[in-house]
Amino acid sequence: MHTPPVATRKRKRAHQYTVSYSEVQEVDSAGRLREVIVIEDTPPPSTVSPSTTHMLSASYQPPIYSAPIRTRARAAAEAQASSSSASSALLPPPPKKRKRDPVDVAGTPAKKPAVNGHLQPSSTNKSWATGSGAATDEISKGAVPCDDKEGHYLIVPDDMIYKRYRIVRLLGQGTFGKVVEALDTETNNRVAIKIIRAIPKYRDASRIEVRVLHKLKERDPTNRHKCIHLLHWFDHKNHICIVSELLGMCVYDFLKENDFAPFPRHHIQSFARQLLGSVAFLHELHLIHTDLKPENILLVNNGYKYVTVPVPGKRNNATRVKRILNDTDIRLIDFGSATFEEEYHSTVVSTRHYRAPEIILGLGWSYPCDAFSLGCILVEFFTGVALFQTHDNLEHLAMMEQVMGKMPESFARSGARHKPEYFKEGSKLDWPKPKATRQSRKEVKACRALSVRPSLSSSEISILTVLQDIISPTDNINKQFYDLVKKLLIFDPAHRISVKDALQHPYFSTHIAEES
Template sequence: MPQYPRPSITSAVNRHSNVVLPTPPVATRKRKRGHQYTVSYSEVQEFDQEGRLREVIVIDDTPPPPTASPATTNHTAGYSASYQPPQYSAPIRTRARAAAEAQAMSSSTSSTTLPLPAPKKRKREGDVETGTIAKKAAGNAQLTVTGAGASSQWNNTNGVTSAEQTAAQPACDDKEGHYIVTPDDIIHKRYRTVRLLGQGTFGKVVEAFDLKTGNRVAIKIIRAIQKYRDASKIEVRVLQRLKERDPMNRHNCIHLLEWFDHRNHICLVSELLGMCVYDFLKENEFAPFPRHHIQAFARQLLGSVAFLHDLHLIHTDLKPENILLVHNDSRTVPIPTPGKRNAPPRLKRILETTDIRLIDFGSATFQEEYHSNVVSTRHYRAPEIILGLGWSYPCDAFSLGCILVEFYTGIALFQTHDNLEHLAMMEMVMGKMPERFGRAGARSKPEYFKEGNKLDWPKPKATKQSKKEVRATRSLQEIIPPTDIINRHFLDLVHKLLIFDPAQRITVRDALNHPYFAIAVPLEI
C-alpha cells in the first residue's frame, strides 16, 4: 500500500549485555508552580484549493490556521507536505465540511440532571491544564463510545421529523443542546440510564442497562445541534468500516453495537469498558507502568494503528485519554520511597490485565480526503503539523512515540502550549532538526527560524520560566537510560517513532517487527 518511504530498521541496539534490571525507581517529582493554561475551542475558516469555505474546530493554544489553501496530503506519495501540491477530487463531506453547515442552536428548558464528573485535567508536573483536542467527537469522557452498528436511517421511520417529535415531548435538552441525563431514563425503548460518565464538546457519554440483553453498555449521545449531528455521521462511517473489516475485533478498536436517533440526538452504543489509561495514571499518582506492561500496550497500540493505516485511515488523536482499559482490576503493592530512610512506602496499583481498546474516531481522516491544518492534541502533535507541512500516517507514529515515553515516566513528554517552545523541547529530546526538514519548515513558518533553517529560540519575548523549562527538558537517552537490553531496544524503538522528518520515521507496521517485541520482559513492579 502506498504510504510513505519505509526506512530499513537498522538497529543501533547494543546486544552485549544480557543483564535484566528491574524498573528504575521513580524519584519523587517536585511539583512546579508554572503557568496556568486554559484551553478552549474556537472555529476558524479555511479555504480549500477550489475556494470552498470550510470551518474547522481547533484549540486556542495554537494560532488559528491562515485563511489560505491548507497543506494537504498526496495519496500516492504518502508524506504530505507543502512541497507536494494538493490534489482534490469531488468535494468530500468530512467533519470540517459538516461544521461549515452549522444551523442555529436549538434551546429548551432544563430539568434535573445527574451530577457531571469533575473535569479531567492534565498534570504539568504539579500544575493542571486541560487536555482538550481539535475536532473532538465526545471530549475526554471516561468512556468514549465509537463503533459501527445497524440502524435503518437517521430520522424516525414513522414520517415524523425529529424536531416535531421533540416538540411533542417534554424538553430533554439544556440550552446548549446537550441531552439532559436523568436516572432510569429509557432511551430508544431499550436502554435504561444508570449514570453519566462524562461530557465533551460533541455530547455526553452515559452508562446504561440494556433491557433486551441484560448487559450494561455505554452510549454516546450527540448534541442536538445540526453541525454535530452531521459530524457524527462521519464517525459512524469510519466505525462501520472498522467493524466490517474486523468483525472479530482482533485489532482492539472499539466496536459499536448499534446507533440510532433518539429525540433529535444521534446515539452510539458500545460495550462498557474500563477507565482510560490517563485516568489510571492519574489515580496512581502518575507512577510509570511496569516495563512488561509497556511492551504489551505498545504491541496492541501499534497493531491497532497499523490496521487503521491499512484501511487508509489516520486516527489523528492518539493519546492516553483515547485508550481504554478493558478491565480496571488491579492489585496494590508497596514501593519504597527513594531518598528517605524511614519514610513509609508509597502504594502503587498494578493492573491485573493489560487488554486495551483504541477509541474515539471522531477525528479520524481518510488519507485521500480533506486534511485540516491543525489536528492532534498538543502534547502528542507531530512537528510537521506545527510547521504546517501537511500530515499523513507518520503523525500517528509520532503520537505513539510520545505515549510510550509517557507510559515509561508517568508524565507527558512535551508539556507546553506554545509552538516555538514545543519545537525547542523537541530538539532537546530528539536532537537538532535535520537540515532538509528545517529548510522545509523555514519556508512554511519563517517566524520560527533564523539563519536559514536554525530554530529561532529563545525569542527576546520568551519568559524566564519558558527558558527554564526548555533547558530542563532531558534528552531521550536520559529519559530512557540504556541500562539493559530491554531499555536499549525500547529506546531504539521510541527514537525511530520520534524522528523529526516523517519521511524517515518508522511506520507502525515496521515497528511491530522491531527486536523490542522479541524480548521476554520479566515481571516487574
C-alpha cells in the same frame, strides 16, 4: 528497579473555549416570529476529568440519587433557568491541573429556526439515521424539551432512550456531548452510549465516526485488532447516539489515580504491542487516527493489586504503595477525528502533547503522525508524565529540539518556508524570543539535550542523551525500548519508522519478567 522515579511536574494544558453565534427565529408568547441573536459559549466543563473528553470510560462514580428522582419536566426547567446547573451536580471532582491548547472550530452553526424557543437544525426535520421526524414532532406539539441551551441531552436516571436503553448514570461529558452507562433491555447487558449534541457540526462529525466504526467492524468482526466495536447507533430526538461495549477507565485516569507512577516494563511491552497492532490495522484500511493519546486508550478491566515498592533516591529504605493492573487488555477509541488518506486533511490535528512536528510546521501529515504520537505515549508510560508539556507552538518545537536534537537541515528549511515566524536566518529555530517568559525558558531547559554523537546520520539525529537519561539503557530491555522509541520520534516523517515495521522490532521478542 529500572523505571525512573515519579516526576512531580504534571501535565499542563490550556483551556478550550468554543464561542459562536447565529441568527434564529423565535416564536414569542403572542405567536409572532422575531429575529434574535443566539450566542453559544461552550467552555469545557472545568470539573470534568480530561479522560472524559471522549467518554467511553466507566471509571467515574457519580452521587447516588435519592427520591424524588428528577423528572424530565423538572430537568428541562432547570436547564432553562441555568444551562450549567443541570449537569454540574453530575460532574466528578476537579482533576489535577492539565492545560489544553485552544481548539480551532471550523465555522459556526447554520441558521436555525426555533419552535417554542427550542433550536432545531435548519437542514431537515427528518432523522438522517432512521427517516423519522418524531423528535421535531414532539417539540412542535409542546412536549418538554430534552436539551439544555447548549444542545446537550439532559440526563435523567431511568430515562428510556430509543425505547430500548435505560439510562443508569452519566459517565462524563465533553464538547461533543455526553456518554452514559445504560442497560440494554433487549440483551440485559450494560453498554456505553455516546450522545452527540444537537448541533449540526457535531452531528456531521458523528456521521464520520459512525462510518469509520462500521468499516472497522466489517473488516475485523472478531476484534483481533482491539479497536472499540460499534454495537448500535440511531438518532434519538435529534441526538446521534453511538452504542458500544462498556469498558473500564482510560489509561490516563489510571496513571492519575496511581499518582503518575510509571507502568511496569512488561505492561509497557504489552500496551505497545496492542497499540501498534491497532494502528497498523487502521493504516491498512488507509485510515489515520490523528488523536492518539492515553485518554483514548481504555482498559477492558480496572482491576489491580497493591504492591509496596522502594522510593528511588530516598534514604532509610523509604517505600510507597503502587497499583499494578491485573490485566493489560486495552481498546483504542474515539474515531471522530479519524481521516481516510485520500480524503480532506484538516490543517491542525492531534492533541497538543502528542502532535508531530510536521503538523506544527504546516508541512502536511499522513500515517507517520500516528507513529510520532505513539512514541510520546510509550515514553509517558515509562515515566508516568507527558514528554512535551507545553501549549505554545514555538515552545513545543524548542522542547523537541532539546530532547530530539536539532532539526535536520532539509526539514528545517521546509519548516522555515511554511512557518517563517518560528525561524531565523539559516533555518535555525528562533528560540528563545525576547518575549519568552522566564517560566517558558525554564520548562524548555528542563528538556535540555547534551552533545550530539557524531556517529548519528542526519536522519538519526532525533533522540539524544535526554531520552537516554529518561530510558537509561542499563540492560537489554531498556536498550531495545530506547531504540524503538528513538525510531518513532524522528523529526522528518519520511525517516520515521512505520507502525507496521515497528511491530517487527527486536523489543517485542525480548522476554520481560514480571516486575513492579
